[in-house]
Amino acid sequence: MEKMINKDVEKQLRQVFGAMKEDITLVLFTQEGECYSCEETKQLLSEVAELNPHISFVEKDIHKNADEASKYNVELTPSFVVLDKEGNYRGVKFNGFPGGHEINSFISALMELSGNASEVSPEIAARIAKIDKPVNIKVFVTLSCPHCPGAVEKAHKLAMLNKNIEGEMVEAQTFYDLSTKFNVSGVPKIIINDTLELVGNQPIEAFLTQIESL
Template sequence: MEKIFNEEIISQIKELLQPMTKEVNFVLFTKEGAPTVDETIQLMSEYSQISDLINVEIVDIDQNQDLAMEYNVSLTPTIVALDSDKKDHGVRFAGVPLGHEINSLLSLTLEMGQKASSLPMDIQEKIKAIDKPTNIKVFITLGCPHCPGAVHKAHQMAMLNENIQAEMVEAQTFNALSTKYGVSGVPHIVINDSHSFVGNQPIEVFVDEASNA
Protein backbone atom coordinates (compact mmCIF):
# COMPACT_ATOMS: atom_id res chain seq x y z
CA MET A 1 0.00 0.00 0.00
CA GLU A 2 1.34 3.42 -0.96
CA LYS A 3 2.35 5.55 2.00
CA ILE A 4 0.31 8.65 2.85
CA PHE A 5 3.31 10.70 3.99
CA ASN A 6 6.44 10.93 1.85
CA GLU A 7 9.80 11.93 3.34
CA GLU A 8 9.36 15.61 2.45
CA ILE A 9 5.97 15.81 4.19
CA ILE A 10 7.29 13.91 7.22
CA SER A 11 10.10 16.44 7.51
CA GLN A 12 7.61 19.33 7.32
CA ILE A 13 5.36 17.77 9.97
CA LYS A 14 8.31 17.16 12.31
CA GLU A 15 9.29 20.81 12.01
CA LEU A 16 5.71 21.97 12.60
CA LEU A 17 5.34 19.81 15.71
CA GLN A 18 8.71 20.78 17.17
CA PRO A 19 7.17 23.05 19.87
CA MET A 20 5.38 20.03 21.40
CA THR A 21 6.51 19.20 24.94
CA LYS A 22 3.74 16.81 26.01
CA GLU A 23 2.48 13.51 24.67
CA VAL A 24 -0.79 13.36 22.75
CA ASN A 25 -2.65 10.05 22.83
CA PHE A 26 -5.16 8.99 20.20
CA VAL A 27 -7.68 6.16 20.45
CA LEU A 28 -8.98 5.08 17.05
CA PHE A 29 -12.29 3.20 17.06
CA THR A 30 -12.69 0.92 14.05
CA LYS A 31 -15.21 -1.56 12.70
CA GLU A 32 -14.40 -4.18 10.11
CA GLY A 33 -15.74 -3.19 6.70
CA ALA A 34 -16.80 0.33 7.70
CA PRO A 35 -16.07 3.02 5.07
CA THR A 36 -12.65 4.76 5.32
CA VAL A 37 -11.58 2.62 8.30
CA ASP A 38 -8.56 1.18 6.46
CA GLU A 39 -7.41 4.65 5.37
CA THR A 40 -7.79 5.96 8.92
CA ILE A 41 -5.80 3.07 10.37
CA GLN A 42 -3.02 3.69 7.85
CA LEU A 43 -3.05 7.44 8.51
CA MET A 44 -2.83 7.14 12.28
CA SER A 45 -0.26 4.33 12.14
CA GLU A 46 2.02 6.46 9.95
CA TYR A 47 1.31 9.56 12.04
CA SER A 48 2.42 7.83 15.24
CA GLN A 49 5.80 7.09 13.65
CA ILE A 50 6.55 10.77 13.04
CA SER A 51 7.01 11.77 16.69
CA ASP A 52 7.75 9.95 19.94
CA LEU A 53 5.16 12.24 21.53
CA ILE A 54 2.31 10.83 19.41
CA ASN A 55 0.74 7.58 20.60
CA VAL A 56 -2.06 5.73 18.82
CA GLU A 57 -4.20 2.88 20.16
CA ILE A 58 -6.44 1.10 17.64
CA VAL A 59 -9.51 -0.67 19.03
CA ASP A 60 -12.47 -2.51 17.50
CA ILE A 61 -15.69 -0.84 18.64
CA ASP A 62 -17.60 -4.14 18.76
CA GLN A 63 -14.99 -5.69 21.04
CA ASN A 64 -14.64 -2.59 23.22
CA GLN A 65 -18.20 -1.40 23.74
CA ASP A 66 -17.58 -0.25 27.31
CA LEU A 67 -14.72 1.97 26.14
CA ALA A 68 -16.87 3.31 23.30
CA MET A 69 -19.60 4.17 25.82
CA GLU A 70 -17.05 5.83 28.10
CA TYR A 71 -15.93 8.09 25.25
CA ASN A 72 -19.47 8.46 23.82
CA VAL A 73 -18.42 7.04 20.45
CA SER A 74 -20.90 5.42 18.07
CA LEU A 75 -19.50 6.23 14.62
CA THR A 76 -16.59 4.41 13.00
CA PRO A 77 -13.97 5.37 12.29
CA THR A 78 -13.70 7.85 15.16
CA ILE A 79 -10.47 9.24 16.59
CA VAL A 80 -10.52 10.37 20.23
CA ALA A 81 -7.72 12.71 21.32
CA LEU A 82 -6.39 12.49 24.89
CA ASP A 83 -3.75 14.65 26.55
CA SER A 84 -0.51 13.45 28.13
CA ASP A 85 -2.43 12.37 31.25
CA LYS A 86 -4.87 10.49 29.00
CA LYS A 87 -7.61 12.92 29.94
CA ASP A 88 -10.48 13.19 27.48
CA HIS A 89 -11.20 16.78 26.44
CA GLY A 90 -14.12 15.91 24.18
CA VAL A 91 -12.15 16.20 20.94
CA ARG A 92 -13.23 13.84 18.14
CA PHE A 93 -12.63 13.16 14.45
CA ALA A 94 -15.42 11.09 12.87
CA GLY A 95 -14.07 9.96 9.53
CA VAL A 96 -10.56 10.16 8.14
CA PRO A 97 -8.84 13.57 8.56
CA LEU A 98 -7.06 13.56 5.22
CA GLY A 99 -7.00 16.12 2.42
CA HIS A 100 -7.27 19.59 3.91
CA GLU A 101 -8.31 18.03 7.23
CA ILE A 102 -4.77 16.88 7.93
CA ASN A 103 -4.38 20.51 9.06
CA SER A 104 -7.05 19.96 11.73
CA LEU A 105 -5.17 16.93 13.02
CA LEU A 106 -1.87 18.81 13.07
CA SER A 107 -3.35 21.89 14.76
CA LEU A 108 -5.01 19.78 17.45
CA THR A 109 -1.82 17.79 18.07
CA LEU A 110 0.29 20.92 18.35
CA GLU A 111 -2.08 22.72 20.72
CA MET A 112 -2.75 19.71 22.94
CA GLY A 113 0.96 18.88 22.90
CA GLN A 114 1.74 22.30 24.33
CA LYS A 115 -1.16 22.36 26.81
CA ALA A 116 -1.71 26.02 26.04
CA SER A 117 -4.54 27.69 24.14
CA SER A 118 -3.70 30.16 21.39
CA LEU A 119 -7.04 31.97 21.84
CA PRO A 120 -7.20 35.47 23.39
CA MET A 121 -7.87 35.48 27.13
CA ASP A 122 -11.25 37.22 26.85
CA ILE A 123 -12.45 34.54 24.42
CA GLN A 124 -11.11 31.80 26.69
CA GLU A 125 -13.08 33.21 29.62
CA LYS A 126 -16.31 33.26 27.58
CA ILE A 127 -15.76 29.64 26.55
CA LYS A 128 -15.05 28.56 30.12
CA ALA A 129 -18.29 30.25 31.23
CA ILE A 130 -20.46 27.84 29.19
CA ASP A 131 -22.00 25.80 31.99
CA LYS A 132 -24.18 23.24 30.22
CA PRO A 133 -23.44 20.12 28.15
CA THR A 134 -22.68 21.30 24.62
CA ASN A 135 -22.08 19.17 21.53
CA ILE A 136 -20.55 20.78 18.45
CA LYS A 137 -20.54 18.88 15.16
CA VAL A 138 -18.53 20.35 12.30
CA PHE A 139 -19.48 18.69 9.02
CA ILE A 140 -16.67 18.84 6.48
CA THR A 141 -15.49 17.40 3.19
CA LEU A 142 -11.85 16.55 2.58
CA GLY A 143 -11.61 18.96 -0.36
CA CYS A 144 -12.88 21.96 1.61
CA PRO A 145 -10.10 24.51 2.30
CA HIS A 146 -12.19 26.48 4.81
CA CYS A 147 -13.19 23.50 6.96
CA PRO A 148 -10.01 22.96 9.04
CA GLY A 149 -10.33 26.43 10.57
CA ALA A 150 -13.88 25.68 11.72
CA VAL A 151 -12.89 22.27 13.09
CA HIS A 152 -9.98 23.71 15.04
CA LYS A 153 -12.12 26.44 16.61
CA ALA A 154 -14.58 23.82 17.84
CA HIS A 155 -11.74 21.65 19.16
CA GLN A 156 -10.18 24.64 20.93
CA MET A 157 -13.47 25.26 22.71
CA ALA A 158 -13.67 21.64 23.85
CA MET A 159 -10.12 21.72 25.18
CA LEU A 160 -10.99 24.71 27.35
CA ASN A 161 -14.29 23.48 28.78
CA GLU A 162 -15.16 19.96 29.89
CA ASN A 163 -18.84 20.67 29.19
CA ILE A 164 -18.08 20.84 25.47
CA GLN A 165 -17.59 17.95 23.05
CA ALA A 166 -16.50 18.91 19.54
CA GLU A 167 -16.31 16.54 16.61
CA MET A 168 -15.30 16.77 13.00
CA VAL A 169 -17.78 14.76 10.92
CA GLU A 170 -16.79 13.78 7.38
CA ALA A 171 -20.03 14.49 5.52
CA GLN A 172 -19.66 11.94 2.72
CA THR A 173 -18.64 9.04 4.97
CA PHE A 174 -21.60 9.73 7.25
CA ASN A 175 -24.09 10.68 4.56
CA ALA A 176 -27.18 9.71 6.57
CA LEU A 177 -26.10 12.05 9.37
CA SER A 178 -25.46 14.82 6.84
CA THR A 179 -28.96 14.34 5.45
CA LYS A 180 -30.46 14.39 8.94
CA TYR A 181 -28.90 17.79 9.66
CA GLY A 182 -29.56 19.24 6.21
CA VAL A 183 -25.92 19.63 5.27
CA SER A 184 -25.43 21.11 1.81
CA GLY A 185 -22.52 23.54 2.09
CA VAL A 186 -19.50 22.99 4.35
CA PRO A 187 -18.29 23.66 6.92
CA HIS A 188 -21.75 23.16 8.43
CA ILE A 189 -21.78 23.53 12.20
CA VAL A 190 -24.51 22.01 14.39
CA ILE A 191 -24.70 22.79 18.11
CA ASN A 192 -26.80 20.64 20.43
CA ASP A 193 -28.79 19.35 17.45
CA SER A 194 -30.72 22.65 17.37
CA HIS A 195 -28.52 25.59 16.38
CA SER A 196 -26.65 25.58 13.07
CA PHE A 197 -24.65 27.91 10.85
CA VAL A 198 -22.43 27.59 7.81
CA GLY A 199 -18.89 28.77 7.16
CA ASN A 200 -15.61 29.24 8.96
CA GLN A 201 -16.98 32.08 11.05
CA PRO A 202 -14.97 34.08 13.63
CA ILE A 203 -14.49 32.37 16.98
CA GLU A 204 -16.89 34.89 18.53
CA VAL A 205 -19.73 33.42 16.44
CA PHE A 206 -18.90 29.90 17.63
CA VAL A 207 -18.89 31.06 21.25
CA ASP A 208 -22.13 33.06 20.95
CA GLU A 209 -23.95 30.19 19.23
CA ALA A 210 -22.74 27.69 21.83
CA SER A 211 -23.69 30.02 24.68
CA ASN A 212 -27.22 30.43 23.33
CA ALA A 213 -27.85 26.84 22.23
Protein backbone atom coordinates in the same frame (compact mmCIF):
# COMPACT_ATOMS: atom_id res chain seq x y z
CA MET B 1 1.86 -1.31 1.42
CA GLU B 2 2.81 2.05 -0.04
CA LYS B 3 3.22 4.75 2.58
CA MET B 4 0.54 7.42 2.73
CA ILE B 5 2.93 10.15 3.90
CA ASN B 6 5.63 10.82 1.32
CA LYS B 7 9.21 11.75 2.19
CA ASP B 8 8.74 15.50 1.74
CA VAL B 9 5.63 15.65 3.93
CA GLU B 10 7.27 13.35 6.47
CA LYS B 11 10.20 15.76 6.76
CA GLN B 12 7.85 18.72 7.24
CA LEU B 13 5.79 16.90 9.88
CA ARG B 14 8.89 15.82 11.80
CA GLN B 15 9.91 19.47 11.98
CA VAL B 16 6.46 20.60 13.14
CA PHE B 17 6.16 17.79 15.69
CA GLY B 18 9.62 18.65 16.99
CA ALA B 19 7.94 21.38 19.05
CA MET B 20 5.82 18.86 20.95
CA LYS B 21 6.31 19.03 24.71
CA GLU B 22 3.88 16.45 26.09
CA ASP B 23 2.63 12.97 25.24
CA ILE B 24 -0.66 12.44 23.43
CA THR B 25 -2.56 9.32 22.43
CA LEU B 26 -4.67 8.69 19.34
CA VAL B 27 -7.45 6.17 20.04
CA LEU B 28 -9.07 4.95 16.83
CA PHE B 29 -12.35 3.02 16.82
CA THR B 30 -13.02 0.76 13.84
CA GLN B 31 -15.14 -2.30 13.18
CA GLU B 32 -14.90 -5.53 11.23
CA GLY B 33 -16.73 -5.73 7.94
CA GLU B 34 -18.00 -2.67 6.14
CA CYS B 35 -16.15 0.38 7.42
CA TYR B 36 -15.53 3.04 4.80
CA SER B 37 -12.09 4.65 5.18
CA CYS B 38 -11.19 2.65 8.30
CA GLU B 39 -8.03 1.22 6.75
CA GLU B 40 -6.93 4.60 5.37
CA THR B 41 -7.48 6.27 8.73
CA LYS B 42 -5.60 3.52 10.55
CA GLN B 43 -2.67 3.79 8.16
CA LEU B 44 -2.47 7.59 8.45
CA LEU B 45 -2.60 7.59 12.25
CA SER B 46 -0.07 4.78 12.45
CA GLU B 47 2.35 6.62 10.17
CA VAL B 48 1.90 9.89 12.07
CA ALA B 49 2.61 8.14 15.38
CA GLU B 50 5.93 6.92 13.98
CA LEU B 51 7.11 10.49 13.40
CA ASN B 52 7.48 11.54 17.04
CA PRO B 53 7.88 9.62 20.32
CA HIS B 54 5.33 11.91 22.00
CA ILE B 55 2.57 10.38 19.83
CA SER B 56 1.03 7.00 20.68
CA PHE B 57 -1.56 5.19 18.61
CA VAL B 58 -4.00 2.44 19.53
CA GLU B 59 -6.82 0.87 17.53
CA LYS B 60 -9.93 -0.57 19.18
CA ASP B 61 -12.98 -2.40 17.86
CA ILE B 62 -16.07 -0.31 18.62
CA HIS B 63 -18.14 -3.40 19.49
CA LYS B 64 -15.54 -5.30 21.50
CA ASN B 65 -14.66 -2.10 23.38
CA ALA B 66 -18.18 -0.70 23.67
CA ASP B 67 -17.66 0.68 27.19
CA GLU B 68 -14.63 2.69 26.14
CA ALA B 69 -16.36 3.90 22.99
CA SER B 70 -19.26 5.06 25.16
CA LYS B 71 -16.84 6.86 27.47
CA TYR B 72 -15.77 9.02 24.53
CA ASN B 73 -19.28 9.23 23.00
CA VAL B 74 -18.05 7.37 19.92
CA GLU B 75 -20.86 5.98 17.78
CA LEU B 76 -19.35 6.08 14.28
CA THR B 77 -16.47 4.31 12.55
CA PRO B 78 -13.85 5.29 11.79
CA SER B 79 -13.73 7.70 14.69
CA PHE B 80 -10.78 8.72 16.82
CA VAL B 81 -10.15 10.87 19.86
CA VAL B 82 -6.98 12.60 21.02
CA LEU B 83 -6.07 12.10 24.69
CA ASP B 84 -3.74 14.40 26.63
CA LYS B 85 -0.64 13.45 28.63
CA GLU B 86 -2.82 12.29 31.54
CA GLY B 87 -4.88 10.09 29.24
CA ASN B 88 -7.86 12.42 29.57
CA TYR B 89 -10.39 12.97 26.80
CA ARG B 90 -10.51 16.71 26.14
CA GLY B 91 -13.46 16.66 23.75
CA VAL B 92 -11.36 16.46 20.57
CA LYS B 93 -12.80 13.96 18.10
CA PHE B 94 -12.55 13.20 14.38
CA ASN B 95 -15.19 11.14 12.56
CA GLY B 96 -13.83 9.96 9.23
CA PHE B 97 -10.51 10.25 7.45
CA PRO B 98 -8.65 13.50 8.33
CA GLY B 99 -7.01 13.87 4.93
CA GLY B 100 -7.07 16.56 2.26
CA HIS B 101 -7.43 19.99 3.84
CA GLU B 102 -8.41 18.40 7.16
CA ILE B 103 -4.81 17.35 7.74
CA ASN B 104 -4.47 20.93 8.99
CA SER B 105 -7.07 20.58 11.76
CA PHE B 106 -5.61 17.18 12.63
CA ILE B 107 -2.08 18.56 13.06
CA SER B 108 -3.45 21.57 14.95
CA ALA B 109 -5.22 19.32 17.46
CA LEU B 110 -2.07 17.26 18.02
CA MET B 111 0.07 20.33 18.60
CA GLU B 112 -2.45 22.04 20.89
CA LEU B 113 -2.85 19.00 23.13
CA SER B 114 0.89 18.30 23.23
CA GLY B 115 1.65 21.55 25.03
CA ASN B 116 1.55 24.14 22.24
CA ALA B 117 -1.81 25.72 22.98
CA SER B 118 -2.68 28.92 21.15
CA GLU B 119 -4.08 31.73 23.27
CA VAL B 120 -7.49 33.35 23.11
CA SER B 121 -8.30 36.83 24.38
CA PRO B 122 -9.19 37.24 28.07
CA GLU B 123 -12.74 38.22 27.06
CA ILE B 124 -13.22 35.07 24.98
CA ALA B 125 -11.62 32.90 27.68
CA ALA B 126 -14.03 34.31 30.26
CA ARG B 127 -17.05 33.58 28.06
CA ILE B 128 -15.86 30.02 27.44
CA ALA B 129 -15.27 29.44 31.16
CA LYS B 130 -18.86 30.39 31.99
CA ILE B 131 -20.38 27.60 29.89
CA ASP B 132 -21.80 25.18 32.45
CA LYS B 133 -24.01 22.86 30.39
CA PRO B 134 -23.15 19.96 28.06
CA VAL B 135 -22.39 21.22 24.56
CA ASN B 136 -21.73 19.11 21.48
CA ILE B 137 -20.40 20.78 18.35
CA LYS B 138 -20.42 18.83 15.09
CA VAL B 139 -18.55 20.39 12.18
CA PHE B 140 -19.46 18.77 8.87
CA VAL B 141 -16.65 18.94 6.34
CA THR B 142 -15.43 17.55 3.04
CA LEU B 143 -11.76 16.88 2.45
CA SER B 144 -11.66 19.29 -0.50
CA CYS B 145 -13.04 22.22 1.52
CA PRO B 146 -10.35 24.85 2.26
CA HIS B 147 -12.48 26.71 4.82
CA CYS B 148 -13.45 23.67 6.88
CA PRO B 149 -10.30 23.17 8.99
CA GLY B 150 -10.69 26.60 10.58
CA ALA B 151 -14.18 25.73 11.79
CA VAL B 152 -13.01 22.37 13.13
CA GLU B 153 -10.11 24.01 14.95
CA LYS B 154 -12.45 26.47 16.68
CA ALA B 155 -14.77 23.67 17.82
CA HIS B 156 -11.79 21.77 19.18
CA LYS B 157 -10.38 24.87 20.88
CA LEU B 158 -13.67 25.44 22.69
CA ALA B 159 -13.62 21.80 23.82
CA MET B 160 -10.04 22.03 25.09
CA LEU B 161 -10.90 25.08 27.18
CA ASN B 162 -14.09 23.78 28.79
CA LYS B 163 -14.77 20.22 29.94
CA ASN B 164 -18.48 20.64 29.17
CA ILE B 165 -17.82 21.04 25.45
CA GLU B 166 -17.13 18.37 22.85
CA GLY B 167 -15.99 19.27 19.34
CA GLU B 168 -16.05 16.79 16.49
CA MET B 169 -15.21 16.79 12.83
CA VAL B 170 -17.69 14.83 10.71
CA GLU B 171 -16.66 13.92 7.16
CA ALA B 172 -19.94 14.58 5.37
CA GLN B 173 -19.57 12.11 2.50
CA THR B 174 -18.50 9.21 4.72
CA PHE B 175 -21.44 9.73 7.06
CA TYR B 176 -24.06 10.52 4.46
CA ASP B 177 -27.05 9.56 6.63
CA LEU B 178 -25.95 11.95 9.37
CA SER B 179 -25.38 14.68 6.80
CA THR B 180 -28.88 14.12 5.45
CA LYS B 181 -30.35 14.25 8.95
CA PHE B 182 -28.88 17.71 9.48
CA ASN B 183 -29.57 18.94 5.92
CA VAL B 184 -25.92 19.45 5.07
CA SER B 185 -25.79 20.96 1.59
CA GLY B 186 -22.71 23.15 2.03
CA VAL B 187 -19.65 22.92 4.25
CA PRO B 188 -18.49 23.72 6.78
CA LYS B 189 -21.83 23.31 8.51
CA ILE B 190 -21.79 23.54 12.28
CA ILE B 191 -24.46 21.86 14.41
CA ILE B 192 -24.63 22.67 18.12
CA ASN B 193 -26.49 20.24 20.41
CA ASP B 194 -28.29 18.88 17.34
CA THR B 195 -30.51 21.99 17.20
CA LEU B 196 -28.61 25.21 16.45
CA GLU B 197 -26.62 25.70 13.27
CA LEU B 198 -24.02 27.91 11.65
CA VAL B 199 -22.73 27.80 8.09
CA GLY B 200 -19.22 28.73 7.04
CA ASN B 201 -15.96 29.28 8.89
CA GLN B 202 -17.44 31.53 11.55
CA PRO B 203 -15.43 33.42 14.19
CA ILE B 204 -15.27 31.85 17.63
CA GLU B 205 -17.58 34.62 18.89
CA ALA B 206 -20.35 33.25 16.65
CA PHE B 207 -19.94 29.81 18.21
CA LEU B 208 -20.17 31.34 21.67
CA THR B 209 -23.24 33.44 20.88
CA GLN B 210 -25.09 30.31 19.77
CA ILE B 211 -23.91 28.28 22.76
CA GLU B 212 -24.90 31.04 25.19
CA SER B 213 -28.42 31.02 23.74
CA LEU B 214 -29.01 27.39 24.72
